[in-house]
Amino acid sequence: MPSEKMLMRGAHVVGEAAVRAGCRYYFGYPITPQNELPEYLSSRLLEVGGTFIQAESEIASINMVIGASVSGGRVMTSSSSPGISLKQEGISYLCGQELPAVIVNMMRGGPGLGNIAPSQADYFQATRGGGHGDYRLLVLAPASNQELAEVTFDAFDLADKYRNPVMILGDGLMGQMMEPVIFRDPIDPKELPPKDYILDGCKGREPRAVFSMLLDPPTLYQHNMKLQKKYEEITAREVRYETYQVNDAELILVAYGTASRIAKGAVNRLRREGFRVGLFRPVTLWPYPKEALRTLARGGAKIGVFELSVGQMVEDVLMSVGSTSEVYLHGIPGGPIPTPADVAQFALSVLKGDGLVGRKVEI
Amino acid sequence: MSSTALKKLFSRPESLKPNMTHYCPGCGHSVAHRLVAELLDEMGLREKTIGVAPVGCAVLAYNYFNFDMVEAPHGRALAVATGIKRVHPDKFVLTYQGDGDLAAIGTAETIHAANRGEKISTIFINNAIYGMTGGQMAPTTTVGLVATTTPGGRDPDRDGAPIDISQMLAVCQRTVYIERCALTSVKNIQKAKRAIKKSFLVQLNNLGFSLVELLSPCPTNWKMNPSDAWKWTESILTKTYPLGVIKDTSGLGDVR
Numbered sequence: 123m124p125s126e127k128m129l130m131r132g133a134h135v136v137g138e139a140a141v142r143a144g145c146r147y148y149f150g151y152p153i154t155p156q157n158e159l160p161e162y163l164s165s166r167l168l169e170v171g172g173t174f175i176q177a178e179s180e181i182a183s184i185n186m187v188i189g190a191s192v193s194g195g196r197v198m199t200s201s202s203s204p205g206i207s208l209k210q211e212g213i214s215y216l217c218g219q220e221l222p223a224v225i226v227n228m229m230r231g232g233p234g235l236g237n238i239a240p241s242q243a244d245y246f247q248a249t250r251g252g253g254h255g256d257y258r259l260l261v262l263a264p265a266s267n268q269e270l271a272e273v274t275f276d277a278f279d280l281a282d283k284y285r286n287p288v289m290i291l292g293d294g295l296m297g298q299m300m301e302p303v304i305f306r307d308p309i310d311p312k313e314l315p316p317k318d319y320i321l322d323g324c325k326g327r328e329p330r331a332v333f334s335m336l337l338d339p340p341t342l343y344q345h346n347m348k349l350q351k352k353y354e355e356i357t358a359r360e361v362r363y364e365t366y367q368v369n370d371a372e373l374i375l376v377a378y379g380t381a382s383r384i385a386k387g388a389v390n391r392l393r394r395e396g397f398r399v400g401l402f403r404p405v406t407l408w409p410y411p412k413e414a415l416r417t418l419a420r421g422g423a424k425i426g427v428f429e430l431s432v433g434q435m436v437e438d439v440l441m442s443v444g445s446t447s448e449v450y451l452h453g454i455p456g457g458p459i460p461t462p463a464d465v466a467q468f469a470l471s472v473l474k475g476d477g478l479v480g481r482k483v484e485i
Numbered sequence: 486m487s488s489t490a491l492k493k494l495f496s497r498p499e500s501l502k503p504n505m506t507h508y509c510p511g512c513g514h515s516v517a518h519r520l521v522a523e524l525l526d527e528m529g530l531r532e533k534t535i536g537v538a539p540v541g542c543a544v545l546a547y548n549y550f551n552f553d554m555v556e557a558p559h560g561r562a563l564a565v566a567t568g569i570k571r572v573h574p575d576k577f578v579l580t581y582q583g584d585g586d587l588a589a590i591g592t593a594e595t596i597h598a599a600n601r602g603e604k605i606s607t608i609f610i611n612n613a614i615y616g617m618t619g620g621q622m623a624p625t626t627t628v629g630l631v632a633t634t635t636p637g638g639r640d641p642d643r644d645g646a647p648i649d650i651s652q653m654l655a656v657c658q659r660t661v662y663i664e665r666c667a668l669t670s671v672k673n674i675q676k677a678k679r680a681i682k683k684s685f686l687v688q689l690n691n692l693g694f695s696l697v698e699l700l701s702p703c704p705t706n707w708k709m710n711p712s713d714a715w716k717w718t719e720s721i722l723t724k725t726y727p728l729g730v731i732k733d734t735s736g737l738g739d740v741r
Contacts, residue, residue: 147571173571177564178597185561185594189568192555193535197568215558321553321569323576325532331547333538333556 125305133158133297135267136226136290137166139274140198144311145224146172147197149186151179153205154238155294156228160200180205184212184225191221192332194320196278196311200226202294203244204235207252213287214253217349218334220319222281224274225259226290228297231456240295240380241456245434248291249408256346258353260288260360261407263378267301273405275306282314284356291407293430295380295459353409362405363414367393371400373473374418375465376439377428378404385428387462392469399469407435412442419443426450426472426480428465433483440485452480498522500531502551511711513668513701514542517610518549520678521581524685525552534577535569537562539586542616546581560591563598566605574604577688584611584625585618588650592624595650602659602693606684609650609696612703613722620706624648627725632706647725651698655732662687662695663731668702669719673728683733683740692735700726 130138137159140148148167150160160176167174173190177183183199190197201209206227216223229244231237244252248261260280262273270292277288321330336342367389368374377385382403392399402418404411419425425447427436432453440449452468454460464479471479497503500522508514525531536554538546539562547554557565562580570578587595587609598605614632615621622632622639627647629638639647651663662684666677677699684695700722702714709717 147568149568175567175571175601178593181561182564182567182594182597185558185564186568186571188557188561189537189555189565189570190572191568192565193569193572195568195572211558212561219555321535321555322573323533323535324551324553329550329552329554331554331556333547333554335544335556 124307127302127304129300129302130267131158131298131300132267132270132292133228134162135270135303136200136274137162138305139271140224140278141166141170141172142305142308143196143275143278144309144314145196145198145278146170146311147190147195148172148199149175149177149183149190149197150199150201151177151183151205153202155230156200156202156226156297158297159226180208181212184209187223188212188215188219188221191216191223192219192321194317194322196314198224198226200228202228202230203232203241206244206247210253213259214251214255214257215334216287217257217259218255219332220285221287222285223287224277224281224290225287226292229291229293236456238294239457240293240430240459242293242379242381242430243434243456244291245407245429245431248289249410249438257349258408260284260286260356261291262288263291263405263407264296265379265382265403267299267303270296271303271305280360284352286352291379293380357409360406361409361411361414363411364403364405365418366401366403368400368402368418370398371423372398373426373469374400374402374423375426375428375469376402376415376435378407378435381428381430384460384462385465388465388469391462391466397469397473410438410442412438415439415442416446419447424448424450424472426452426469428452428468430454430456436483440483445485449483450480451483498526500525500551502549504548506549507545508542509705511702511704511714512542513610513612513699516668516674517608517699517701518546520674520681521579521608522550524678524682528682528685530577530685534579535573537566537569537580539580539582540617541583541586543581543583543610544617560586560589561594562586562591563603563605563607564594567598567601567603570603570605577685578605579608580605581608582610583616584609584613584623585615588648589624596654596657599654599660599694599696600657604688604691605694606688607696608681609698610701611698611726612701614703614706616703616706627722649726651696651731654696659693660695660732661693662733662735663698664733665698665700665726665728665731667700667718667723667728669715673719679740683735683737686737686740687735690737698726700728
């Protein structure tokens with residue numbers, strides 16, 4: 123049966139949900155602000171007979187993930203922005219070799235060392251592929267500890283289903299924030315469906331080779347087109363989003379993760395004052411919920427994008443709504459966290475058209 | 486049947502696929518592949534082996550080895566192998582890496598896997614040059630050797646000194662067995678086979694990390710004929726990298 127309601131820190135929620143989802147292998151390298159996750163797993167995985175290795179680097183840890191994944195284990199790594207940059211080569215290989223894995227990025231401010239404050243500035247890196255080659259990650263952006271538990275659980279299933287890495291994109295605030303959470307029933311990893319591609323010694327079968335080097339141009343072409351077909355299937359099936367007070371909205375705020383919590387506060391505040399404002403929150407950043415947003419935009423509302431980066435997700439919003447709606451952006455780089463009052467001011471500025479907060483953006 | 490029926494003395498090991506390799510004439514990779522394959526057959530390990538191929542000339546090793554294999558990103562074979570061994574502690578895990586892969590871009594992964602005492606056997610092919618990419622300097626390139634990026638010969642003041650990775654790894658407490666051999670004469674090749682066997686036994690006995698370094702000719706990039714390359718390996722390369730057991734705390738004694 124599901125767990126009792128527990129008060130937990132976000133990073134611990136991810137760790138507990140991962141173990142309950144059958145993850146038995148974790149490889150990582152410390153970086154603030156996500157260290158509470160590997161610290162939690164270093165003892166929790168021992169309890170369930172799993173493996174925790176503090177690797178010598180982010181690069182080593184993502185390659186240990188490759189090894190564990192190709193061996194059939196449910197495996198996870200986590201990091202924060204500069205560490206995720208280092209993992210990108212391995213993420214590209216996971217995609218090329220079609221290996222499942224769950225990668226957590228609790229984003230901090232950048233570029234470079236930046237700071238450890240909450241940020242959403244890795245949006246491009248997560249959704250466009252920070253490594254080389256034509257590939258995509260499923261990117262899940264929860265907005266509460268309960269949702270963090272849900273998406274962590276689902277991430278392992280999605281990774282296995284599509285033989286593709288899945289990224290959970292949070293930020294420093296989400297990792298540290300304590301909220302109540304109820305976990306799903308644990309899974310016994312031994313009862314998961316067998317995988318027909320893994321390496322476990324060729325006893326009783328032909329040897330297998332897992333590789334991504336395809337020197338023959340038509341072969342690489344076919345492989346990439348096969349991957350694209352998979353990405354199209356994911357796009358058709360796995361889009362997730364939430365809407366809040368959008369039905370009669372004159373202005374729809376678009377925000378994800380921590381920013382959406384702030385935006386929701388702004389919506390509540392403005393609704394109390396009689397303004398018709400709603401919220402559209404993508405949960406999957408890739409695939410982006412384009413159709414849903416486009417349909418909403420056709421209702422005639424203006425769109426106000428609020429993100430903790432200076433203008434990254436707004437490109438997906440523009441690609442979704444085209445010229446159907448006017449699109450405004452309030453983009454804040456890592457560091458100061460705006461309040462609901464700040465976002466409400468942005469919303470009012472858009473509604474009044476005074477241009478005092480945010481700016482209009484066009485394709 | 487007559488009493489003079491022929492006895493089969495030599496054939497292709499089951500652990501090798503019947504594929505023609507892409508290796509150059511006189512290259513040591515073919516010999517090293519053969520030794521590994523013979524031993525996996527002889528020791529009954531083929532069906533429990535998971536191998537990790539490197540980048541570089543041996544990147545296509547999975548086209549030649551007839552057991553489960555995965556390809557690792559540049560230098561990361563021992564990190565990938567770590568992940569494999571931790572999922573399958575009961576399987577036999579092997580990395581096969583060249584000097585560019587293991588001693589340059591993958592130095593960190595090599596040292597730390599060894600230092601963790603991962604129960605993995607590593608075959609380290611040292612030909613003192615980057616082969617696949619066309620003959621550039623490797624960290625193992627000897628002083629004075631001309632590579633495409635050391636036109637006047639390797640100069641330690643400009644290019645640094647050759648790295649003796651086996652000696653470096655011997656310092657790590659959790660390495661159990663390290664030996665350097667050369668793929669030159671029949672005698673040396675037989676020695677190499679015994680060393681690889683011992684390395685395999687170290688893993689089978691759950692003792693820790695082991696590595697066999699094989700000095701290997703690269704006639705193409707050294708711009709020598711195969712015969713001269715073999716001679717150069719034995720007479721010159723061994724001056725920088727002397728042959729012999731570098732570390733052995735296995736307690737396994739002589740292996741035949």
